[in-house]
Amino acid sequence: SKSKGNVVAPQKVSSTYGAEILRLWVGATDYSGELSISDEILKRVVESYRRIRNTLRFLLANTADFDAAKDAVPPRELFELDRHALAVAHSYFAEFAAAYERFEFHPIVQQLQTFCSEELGGFYLDVLKDRLYTAARTSPARRSAQTALALIRNEMLKFMAPVLSFTAEEAWRIIHPQDASIFVHTWRKEVADLGVTPEFVAKWDVIRSYRSELLKRLEEAREAGEIGSSLQAEVDIAALPGDYEALTSLGDDLRFVFITSAARVTQGTERLIRVTRSAQRKCERCWHYRADVGSDAVHAGLCGRCVANLFGPGEPRAFA
Template sequence: SVSDKLGAEIVRLWVASTDYSGDLNIDDKILARVVDAYRRIRNTLRFLLANTSDFNAATDAVPLDELLEVDRYALARAAQFQAEVLAHYEVYEFHPVVAKLQVYCSEDLGSFYLDVLKDRLYTTAPKSLARRSAQTALWHLTHAMLRWMAPFLSFTAEEAWQVFAPGQSPSIFIETFSEVDAWADADLLAKWGRIREIRDLANKQIESVRAAGNLGSSLQATLAITANAADHALLASLGDGLKFVTITSEATLTAGDELSIAVAPSSAAKCERCWHYRDDVGHDPAHPTICSRCTSNLHGDGEVRRVA
């Protein structure tokens, strides 16, 4: 049976992802898509759990108004998403929730927020504001996501809850949905919605240069962005965070009449720790293969991150 071969969670997810107001279809191709959806959600959850494993909310959490801007945006987007989820649950519509959760995990988290976070999570000092801000947001997102998925991925949500919140409560199924009203921020949603559109355009330019064989990873790229007044003000507000949002080693901004993005490979050396290409790699003879920000993060006060 399908349950014996793929597991009860896959059967449950297939049922939840199907519009039961019409005919129910099942075959190997449909089940393969369900398995793929399950892996995407589970892998997202694994990332969240792994990167909050050394985080104690009681002692390490950063207040909402002190979080870095992209972290506050991620929570604002989660609040917006939860409103959509609950509206569907109110009328017993499960299949739109499954579809939207897949997109949320893939696009909002995997392709954007979690991708941007990796540098902060892996290269800044373990107890720095930059990293604790990221972990605070991830902790809140994990709480919310486990509740969103529990009605149709019951075993997975319960298993993850026991890992994520041991001793807090005996089961995810006696929890209520997260209180997210304080996260809502329409201005941040609008601002970062446009930033993500520009970032997508930059990624397309980077991919075209990579396809031509002139570039390796996006961190090898330098961006030269020309933008109209509105977009220029938006991107300028990111300051040095622009390169972290675009996951490049350098990003410059110039005012112009319309948006254009030029991509070129960096001529600088690659830091073996953070993988950014920087002119100051080897600045410290004691650490000849790393850059100054890594030296600061490892042995000094650490870099200051305000946006991303």
């Protein structure tokens, strides 16, 4: 209260951190209870904002050469990983829309942070980097990724706009320079048919559960000095019968989901994951350790798929 002198002037917060930080703090606070503010709280809000903004920068940078009118891939033709990511994104967006209807803003901010840090930064975007950076520029593999990123980017900006108005408007003008404002648009009420069935969802739940366990094994191997990056690793998995079908359905693309240079799966009576250091040579371009590095005499430092992506028809890739 003013009488106790324990108030913070909004003008001071705005001049120190910017108006967006003040707006984000308001949006992140449950207004049904006591509103707390301090330098420590504001520092956490700044970190949250930085995480959201960095996610947006990635989405914008990797769709800069993408024109949805001529480059977009039809929903059912998207790679499985992209359809999975869109299905997860739509579930978050549905929660955002429901929260806005209830005028509950703090769950939106919390879920937006989770979406950016865990679903995008911690999984999808991390896996996607290889395809975005190594696939041929106009290949179906890269265009599928960009289609999903553009859809996520557009809807995410619309749901951000009521809270992070300046950031959303700034990003929207980069994408649509001729558009009046993001605030003349509404979020999508209908979701494209991605062909996502309960079986599809269950399959990716299995794949991601193995990936979560593998990340722990990779960190242990890294701490023990056995590997540096995860691409120095090859993984051998003994999977339970039901899980085996889910993992092997991705074929060689499974290694891209795991961000390892190889992933081998066998059936077992119990779930086991073993990480070993790859004995193969490192590709100078994609940094994967592969047996076919140097198989092309003209491009001795490249693996087979990089040669195909740069000088041939492109790699055969369909899932991740």
